[in-house]
Amino acid sequence: xxxxxxxxxxxxxxKFIPGEKARLPVLTPGFLYxxxxxxxxxxxxxxxVYFDEHLKRIKKSAKLLDIKCPYAxxxxxxxxxxxxxxxGFKDSYTRLTLWKSKKGADVLVTVKKYQPYSFRKYxxxxxxxxxxxxxxxxxLLAQLKTTNYLLYRLAYGQxxxxxxxxALILNHRGYIAEGSRSNLFFxxxxxxxxxxxxCGCLNGITRRAVFNLARKYKIKTFEGNFTIPDLINSxxxxxxxxxxxxxxxxxxxxxxxxxxxxxxxxxSLFIEQYTSLLKK
Numbered sequence: 141x142x143x144x145x146x147x148x149x150x151x152x153x154x155k156f157i158p159g160e161k162a163r164l165p166v167l168t169p170g171f172l173y174x175x176x177x178x179x180x181x182x183x184x185x186x187x188x189v190y191f192d193e194h195l196k197r198i199k200k201s202a203k204l205l206d207i208k209c210p211y212a213x214x215x216x217x218x219x220x221x222x223x224x225x226x227x228g229f230k231d232s233y234t235r236l237t238l239w240k241s242k243k244g245a246d247v248l249v250t251v252k253k254y255q256p257y258s259f260r261k262y263x264x265x266x267x268x269x270x271x272x273x274x275x276x277x278x279x280l281l282a283q284l285k286t287t288n289y290l291l292y293r294l295a296y297g298q299x300x301x302x303x304x305x306x307a308l309i310l311n312h313r314g315y316i317a318e319g320s321r322s323n324l325f326f327x328x329x330x331x332x333x334x335x336x337x338x339c340g341c342l343n344g345i346t347r348r349a350v351f352n353l354a355r356k357y358k359i360k361t362f363e364g365n366f367t368i369p370d371l372i373n374s375x376x377x378x379x380x381x382x383x384x385x386x387x388x389x390x391x392x393x394x395x396x397x398x399x400x401x402x403x404x405x406x407x408s409l410f411i412e413q414y415t416s417l418l419k420k
Contacts, residue, residue, distance in 0.1 A: 170239025277340030376404025
């Protein structure tokens with residue numbers, strides 16, 4: 141996703157500061173060992189989408205990783221909204237990052253202007269490859285959004301290098317886990333399928349939103365172990381994350397999903413309904 145890299149204002153360890161002055165000491169455990177967590181959030185019209193869900197997830201993960209956040213959820217909300225306001229973007233990419241420090245945690249909030257994919261991209265959909273990197277589905281870390289992000293960056297780099305939009309990551313058993321920056325859904329006979337959390341995927345916030353929308357429209361959804369042939373032989377597929385929302389997935393290494401070159405009806409329904417949620 142194209143993003144404006146300018147950060148006008150940030151919050152770092154108790155202070156609101158100009159973005160270019162955000163600095164951290166390099167000898168903290170968070171920096172040296174990738175011992176940290178982050179949440180990428182969409183602020184639409186200065187409202188954080190699924191704000192409570194993001195904060196609950198990072199708080200729960202911080203407890204598991206022994207990272208002691210110095211702020212309660214309500215105070216974090218105030219801080220994040222203040223940084224959003226200070227940057228002045230109507231639509232923004234907001235990131236909360238916690239690092240392990242010697243005394244507890246370093247806390248950083250940054251905001252950048254959100255630049256969405258074009259309408260054409262949502263119509264044509266993503267093309268993906270299957271990464272050679274594998275997810276360790278037995279690891280607790282597979283279900284946490286940590287700053288130790290090398291697996292995903294390497295997989296995404298493979299996709300970009302070969303001209304694809306996304307990389308699908310398999311686990312060590314050969315089942316689909318997730319995308320390098322997304323969760324995966326596919327449809328067959330008007331039913332939805334997605335890798336289970338036991339496959340090693342992140343329980344994404346937008347992933348959960350899709351489950352809620354599916355219940356609303358009485359669409360059956362199944363979690364399980366799925367292979368690349370299962371995906372290619374489905375009727376349609378889409379990817380989800382908090383920034384791009386819902387993006388159709390149309391092909392895997394040149395193989396069109398369901399033999400179609402355009403997004404399917406369920407993908408269109410979920411895109412429409414999710415977009416309407418952002419504006420409430």
